[in-house]
Amino acid sequence: MRLRTLLLFLLVLLPLSSAAVYAAPTPTEAAAIAAAENDHTAYTLAPDPLIKAQHLYSVRTLTHFGGALWGIVTLFLILQLGIAARFRNVAVNLSKSRWAQCFIFFFEFVVLSTLLDLPLGLYEQHVSLQYGLSVQSWPSWFGDLAKSFALTYILGGLGVMLLFFLIRKFPRRWWLWLWFPTMAFVLLGIFITPYVIDPLFNRFEPLEQSNPALVAQLERVVARGEGIHIPPDRMFLMKASDKVTTLNAYVTGFGASKRVVVWDTSIAKGTPDEILFIFGHEMGHYVLGHIVQGILFSFVFILVAFFLGFHLFQFLLRRYGRQWRIPSQDHWAALYVFVLVLSVIGFLSEPIQNSFTRTQEHAADVYGEEVVHGIVADPQATGQAGFDLLGENAFVYPYPNSLVEFWTGSHPPIWFRAAFAKHYNPWAPGASPKYFKK
């Protein structure tokens, strides 16, 4: 009972924790936010690209919500039509070994979900090609799909084995026991992703190899950050142009694998100043400890999700177990119930997860604009131009619906980021920077 109280407390805490990460805006920042919210002129599009952007925006909104709904409805139908129970019978009839049963059942599971997700995936890639956002050939696209399939099958299969082991061993508390290995898996996953997963899908090389002058400039930006050290061998270039025309840069990894990655498309299209600003934003994630914050947030989030998920899972099995031919929670077909429950929780909690990342992204925007001060001539103009470039290049719609942004936006909308960069000048008389002393 005490545990339950603690969890309910955490549940309340979760939405608030994004507020906790949110360092209260300085007066200078608050004034720029207020000015930006009323300024829709910092990022606009010409009539022709605006039509494309509007269409892309509706496609993305529709595929996002439609995709989530499709996933939930198909999982429900798979249970309702007895397909889950049949998949389980195939596995149990083929082998007595639990390992073999698990990997046979999970093979059926992954094949069916890959097929069900395929139409939407094909459509999205078709639209990306149509708008010139992607230049990836279909064979390469299917190659990536095959790699994802193999990764999901192997790692997911081991996870399912562990899940059912814990369900049998701890029938009432498996959700809690599952949390510990999940945390270890999250940490390990973040650590090895840059070494093992990312190179499967894209080519990387040291940034210094092709852009030594840029690295020297970036080191000037790094030198402005106090107590931070990002040596050139932690800066990587990703050959994004193999597949896409869009721009990006990001921080990834954990501990010894932590690094900054800049897409080659950003270097090809951005001015040196804009690249320094984009890098400054990424460095902000690094300096402000966003990866560790994100990990801690996900630990709390996963614990709450497993607790709520467990109760919903038990409720569904009590209510529909007979109808779905799933007599007990350790029946392989119960995996479908577990995934259904996590899908529903995942979709409903998107606004919580996204408000957390939006908070971090805004902080990194502030940091990025401050850190390039004195290195680029005009940080306000550079920041605005950087966001304009990002938006124009990807046909980002300047007038997104605020509810859709609230639900799906991992970053603040581009129009706001451009306007904020334009209005935020912590070096003006009477203003003061947030992360640097004047």
Ligand SMILES: [Zn+2]
């Ligand atoms: Zn960012």
